[in-house]
Amino acid sequence: xxxxxxxxxxxxxxxxxxxxxxxxxxxxxxxxxxxxxxxxxxxxxxxxxxxxxxxxxxxxxxxxxxxxxxxxxxxxxxxxxxxxxxxxxxxxxxxxxxxxxxxxxxxxxxxxxxxxxxxxxxxxxxxxxxxxxxxxx
Amino acid sequence: xxxxxxxxxxxxxxxxxxxxxxxxxxxxxxxxxxxxxxxxxxxxxxxxxxxxxxxxxxxxxxxxxxxxxxxxxxxxxxxxxxxxxxxxxxxxxxxxxxxxxxxxxxxxxxxxxxxxxxxxxxxxxxxxxxxxxxxxx
Amino acid sequence: xxxxxxxxxxxxxxxxxxxxxxxxxxxxxxxxxxxxxxxxxxxxxxxxxxxxxxxxxxxxxxxxxxxxxxxxxxxxxxxxxxxxxxxxxxxxxxxxxxxxxxxxxxxxxxxxxxxxxxxxxxxxxxxxxxxxxxxxx
Amino acid sequence: xxxxxxxxxxxxxxxxxxxxxxxxxxxxxxxxxxxxxxxxxxxxxxxxxxxxxxxxxxxxxxxxxxxxxxxxxxxxxxxxxxxxxxxxxxxxxxxxxxxxxxxxxxxxxxxxxxxxxxxxxxxxxxxxxxxxxxxxx
Amino acid sequence: xxxxxxxxxxxxxxxxxxxxxxxxxxxxxxxxxxxxxxxxxxxxxxxxxxxxxxxxxxxxxxxxxxxxxxxxxxxxxxxxxxxxxxxxxxxxxxxxxxxxxxxxxxxxxxxxxxxxxxxxxxxxxxxxxxxxxxxxx
Amino acid sequence: xxxxxxxxxxxxxxxxxxxxxxxxxxxxxxxxxxxxxxxxxxxxxxxxxxxxxxxxxxxxxxxxxxxxxxxxxxxxxxxxxxxxxxxxxxxxxxxxxxxxxxxxxxxxxxxxxxxxxxxxxxxxxxxxxxxxxxxxx
Numbered sequence: 042x043x044x045x046x047x048x049x050x051x052x053x054x055x056x057x058x059x060x061x062x063x064x065x066x067x068x069x070x071x072x073x074x075x076x077x078x079x080x081x082x083x084x085x086x087x088x089x090x091x092x093x094x095x096x097x098x099x100x101x102x103x104x105x106x107x108x109x110x111x112x113x114x115x116x117x118x119x120x121x122x123x124x125x126x127x128x129x130x131x132x133x134x135x136x137x138x139x140x141x142x143x144x145x146x147x148x149x150x151x152x153x154x155x156x157x158x159x160x161x162x163x164x165x166x167x168x169x170x171x172x173x174x175x176x177x178x
Numbered sequence: 179x180x181x182x183x184x185x186x187x188x189x190x191x192x193x194x195x196x197x198x199x200x201x202x203x204x205x206x207x208x209x210x211x212x213x214x215x216x217x218x219x220x221x222x223x224x225x226x227x228x229x230x231x232x233x234x235x236x237x238x239x240x241x242x243x244x245x246x247x248x249x250x251x252x253x254x255x256x257x258x259x260x261x262x263x264x265x266x267x268x269x270x271x272x273x274x275x276x277x278x279x280x281x282x283x284x285x286x287x288x289x290x291x292x293x294x295x296x297x298x299x300x301x302x303x304x305x306x307x308x309x310x311x312x313x314x315x
Numbered sequence: 316x317x318x319x320x321x322x323x324x325x326x327x328x329x330x331x332x333x334x335x336x337x338x339x340x341x342x343x344x345x346x347x348x349x350x351x352x353x354x355x356x357x358x359x360x361x362x363x364x365x366x367x368x369x370x371x372x373x374x375x376x377x378x379x380x381x382x383x384x385x386x387x388x389x390x391x392x393x394x395x396x397x398x399x400x401x402x403x404x405x406x407x408x409x410x411x412x413x414x415x416x417x418x419x420x421x422x423x424x425x426x427x428x429x430x431x432x433x434x435x436x437x438x439x440x441x442x443x444x445x446x447x448x449x450x451x452x
Numbered sequence: 453x454x455x456x457x458x459x460x461x462x463x464x465x466x467x468x469x470x471x472x473x474x475x476x477x478x479x480x481x482x483x484x485x486x487x488x489x490x491x492x493x494x495x496x497x498x499x500x501x502x503x504x505x506x507x508x509x510x511x512x513x514x515x516x517x518x519x520x521x522x523x524x525x526x527x528x529x530x531x532x533x534x535x536x537x538x539x540x541x542x543x544x545x546x547x548x549x550x551x552x553x554x555x556x557x558x559x560x561x562x563x564x565x566x567x568x569x570x571x572x573x574x575x576x577x578x579x580x581x582x583x584x585x586x587x588x589x
Numbered sequence: 590x591x592x593x594x595x596x597x598x599x600x601x602x603x604x605x606x607x608x609x610x611x612x613x614x615x616x617x618x619x620x621x622x623x624x625x626x627x628x629x630x631x632x633x634x635x636x637x638x639x640x641x642x643x644x645x646x647x648x649x650x651x652x653x654x655x656x657x658x659x660x661x662x663x664x665x666x667x668x669x670x671x672x673x674x675x676x677x678x679x680x681x682x683x684x685x686x687x688x689x690x691x692x693x694x695x696x697x698x699x700x701x702x703x704x705x706x707x708x709x710x711x712x713x714x715x716x717x718x719x720x721x722x723x724x725x726x
Numbered sequence: 727x728x729x730x731x732x733x734x735x736x737x738x739x740x741x742x743x744x745x746x747x748x749x750x751x752x753x754x755x756x757x758x759x760x761x762x763x764x765x766x767x768x769x770x771x772x773x774x775x776x777x778x779x780x781x782x783x784x785x786x787x788x789x790x791x792x793x794x795x796x797x798x799x800x801x802x803x804x805x806x807x808x809x810x811x812x813x814x815x816x817x818x819x820x821x822x823x824x825x826x827x828x829x830x831x832x833x834x835x836x837x838x839x840x841x842x843x844x845x846x847x848x849x850x851x852x853x854x855x856x857x858x859x860x861x862x863x
Contacts, residue, residue, distance in 0.1 A: 324853070324854075326765050326766060326767055326853065327765055327766060328739040328763070328764040328765050328766040329766070347805070347806035348806060350806050350807065350808070352739070352807065352808035352811050352812055353739040353764050353766065353808055354737050354738055354739050354766055354805075354806040354807060354808070355737060355738060355739040355740075355764065355765055355766005355767055356737055356766055356767065356768050357767050357768040357853055357854075394758070394765075395758035395759060395761050395765040396761065396763065396765060397761070397763035397764055397765070400763050401763055442735070442737065442768055443735075443768075
């Protein structure tokens with residue numbers, strides 16, 4: 042079994058807040074990440090898939106196919122978007138790095154199995170100091 | 179003459195658009211950067227100052243003082259903010275990397291001279307592929 | 316279960332040597348890392364914690380709390396310090412990257428459980444080419 | 453048990469193709485990576501070994517010994533070489549990142565056990581966006 | 590005057606040699622870079638242009654246009670190619686980083702002026718340790 | 727005229743202090759960098775040289791020669807050393823990044839001219855956030 046990782050990037054706006062909280066309460070819980078006027082990040086996404094090497098190609102999966110699939114399933118929805126307002130799979134969820142990793146996992150799990158590989162992990166880096174990783178389950 | 183650079187980082191939302199343009203026209207000119215719901219970046223800022231080494235300290239400037247000055251003059255205004263809506267020195271300007279570099283230069287020019295150094299350049303990286311640098315004048 | 320990582324940095328001096336060895340013997344075993352006048356590094360520390368997402372916050376842990384805890388338990392003791400002479404949890408140990416990773420693990424294990432997460436791994440990068448990782452046990 | 457990783461780098465030429473395919477068929481399957489005139493990469497290799505810390509040295513393994521071993525077993529064969537034409541352990545195999553990771557694993561598995569550690573993983577980065585990791589078995 | 594830089598990447602094979610030298614002489618002068626079977630690199634290219642900010646857009650140049658121009662003039666010729674055999678503007682030249690920087694400058698100088706900016710510098714990184722920069726003239 | 731840069735790295739201990747100051751005064755002026763037990767860094771050094779391309783080799787200078795020269799003139803003196811106690815060209819100077827850049831410049835200026843190039847700049851990065859650059863004069 043081999044593991045292959047594709048790195049992708051997207052730039053998005055978000056805000057951490059609970060709509061039922063006051064601005065003061067949101068500021069207390071989420072700090073400056075609750076700014077009602079939004080802020081944003083250059084997110085870096087690492088998608089790792091696993092499986093057997095195809096003896097015909099030497100590939101687990103063709104990385105162009107994997108990149109195109111991530112583009113269609115994830116980046117088109119997130120890149121240059123507002124995560125709170127515009128991303129269907131994040132609707133009604135707190136726009137945290139944790140929830141983003143889980144949400145992207147759910148978007149990719151099935152389509153990647155169709156490519157002939159198994160999704161192993163989704164890692165999202167929000168800044169150079171903070172990242173979340175999800176392995177399913 | 180020696181040159182010293184301090185790197186700082188901030189995360190902000192912005193949008194590229196002209197208010198007198200329709201959404202279609204903004205999309206045509208600015209692409210997905212014109213998204214009315216905003217997007218954002220992890221901006222990296224490099225501030226380079228120049229001058230003579232102080233023989234008492236071996237420093238051109240104390241980098242803690244330089245970092246504190248950049249924090250007070252620039253980062254407090256930009257970090258976790260919406261560049262179009264909340265940053266006084268960007269009011270009425272297109273929130274491009276170019277204008278951001280020029281705007282930060284103007285915020286820093288005088289205060290840095292009070293520290294005993296001369297501002298040499300302001301460099302802003304918007305993504306790993308794009309950056310702007312301003313040397314004044 | 317989700318995994319969250321916080322990156323922190325510290326700068327320290329150290330020396331690899333056994334006090335019962337002569338300088339020649341230390342040089343033979345530890346090479347130039349045994350220099351009696353010390354040398355030093357910019358260490359990069361990655362602390363990974365795991366657990367369930369808190370539905371109220373969307374967080375596993377608030378990264379500000381995690382960062383503050385690492386600062387108090389680890390960085391205050393190590394940053395701008397001599398690892399051999401000044402760090403209580405390294406006293407009497409060889410100041411290797413391996414022992415540093417294990418030592419930091421022990422400093423963080425209990426306090427992180429109080430934050431509501433479980434410590435998964437401690438990774439220490441001594442240079443861009445060398446790093447150690449400890450998962451406990 | 454502790455894990456230690458050594459990063460090494462090599463520059464090599466390669467081509468993805470099947471000799472029984474026509475150039476058109478190779479182009480269709482492997483894209484521009486099938487260019488008959490070759491292309492190349494700066495490959496980054498991460499070798500992770502695991503085991504117990506030696507109480508005499510504070511090391512799992514002396515990283516100079518590990519680096520020298522990787523140099524002799526792997527880099528001398530790959531660095532500034534043509535992977536398809538000149539590398540014995542890749543002969544007759546598709547020169548994919550996946551096969552390279554598996555091939556390097558086989559070259560290192562036994563020699564590393566002689567150093568007193570156990571090979572945990574071989575990771576190869578072909579570009580900043582693509583990497584493969586192999587854990588044996 | 591503002592300076593804007595676009596980073597691009599390409600992967601290519603090359604060889605440093607003089608055809609009138611023997612293999613031994615080439616090895617003596619160019620070391621392992623003279624390998625007759627080629628080797629290769631992930632080249633990173635930084636193109637810096639300068640000029641005035643367009644008040645209508647806030648841009649010096651639209652970076653999509655600059656990126657497309659670099660793609661058409663330079664990357665299509667170099668990416669996944671053999672620099673010695675396949676790149677028209679390098680024909681008959683030693684495939685050094687220096688000559689590559691100068692060659693790319695000549696390919697870009699005129700087209701960039703048509704975009705309304707002036708080419709300031711071309712920087713090529715061959716490895717993380719080696720890079721060349723050309724400013725014309 | 728072309729510019730070529732070689733990156734090198736060294737690990738060293740140092741301390742910022744004036745011997746005629748008390749420990750309290752040194753702490754006040756230099757902060758935790760004045761720790762009497764030393765601290766240290768992974769320093770990254772960029773040496774940029776300029777001149778004309780040699781038509782016989784396609785090189786400004788052979789980077790192996792430049793690297794060997796930097797190794798002999800600078801790295802042997804600094805790597806795994808105490809900058810305050812063991813480095814001849816820093817004797818009696820404050821061990822600041824500024825003075826290190828100037829000191830390295832003086833060590834390299836003449837020998838590089840013998841290689842047939844002209845020293846353009848010496849850049850020293852002390853951390854990922856702080857660096858100094860010296861151009862002579």
